[in-house]
Amino acid sequence: MRQQMAVGKPASKAARQEALGSPESERLLVQAAQNDPSRFAELYDKHFERVYAFVARRVRNRDLAEDLTSDVFHKTLAALPRFDWRGIPFAVWLLRIAANVVTDQWKQAAKEVSDDSHEPVVDVTPEDVEQRAQLFRLVNQLPEDQGRVVVMRFAEGKTVREISHELGRTEGAVKQLQFRGLQSLRAHFGEKFGGKNG
Secondary structure (H helix, E strand, O other), X not given: OOOOOOOOOOOOHHHHHHHOOOHHHHHXXXXXXXXXXXXXXXXXXXXXXXXXXXXXXXXXXXXXXXXXXXXXXXXXXXXXXXXXXXXXXXXHHHHHHHXXXXXXXXXXXXXXHHHHOOOOOOOOOHHHHHHHHHHHHHHOOOOHHHHHHHHHXXXXXXXXXXXXXXXXXXXXXXXXXXXXXXXHHHHHHOOOOOOOOO
């Protein structure tokens, strides 16, 4: 698991409320963090819940969402000296970083699925990776149960039996959710998209 931010979980509700304020107060807070990285904890406290919710809605796995959220803040801290305040909310910039981190995760997951496939080994082009990334983004448009099963089955490589135990559903129900999810993806892609069995 990736190393977590040293500041840990957000402090108190009072601290978060104090961090909320006018655009001017946020600008000053960002500038303070740029001059003194230890002040970044205040930005972390203010935006943690928003970023975590943004990531969690897209990956549907709590442990992975926590890891990716940590990555977002690591990248934000590293890029903070280059942030140029132009009146656009800091959160907009932060969520752009979060979106890039999630997209990179989907691309990596798609590449790993390709690498682990029993198909003959072929070169994976950037176009292939991007197509798979688009496919994973479509997964997020599925009903929650179908999307969770498809992610666990294909992105995490779990068996139907493992998914059944984790979700407390029968193997038949899991297979049905997988079938419906893949059927929807097949309709979006306009081409045959086969799934794994068992």
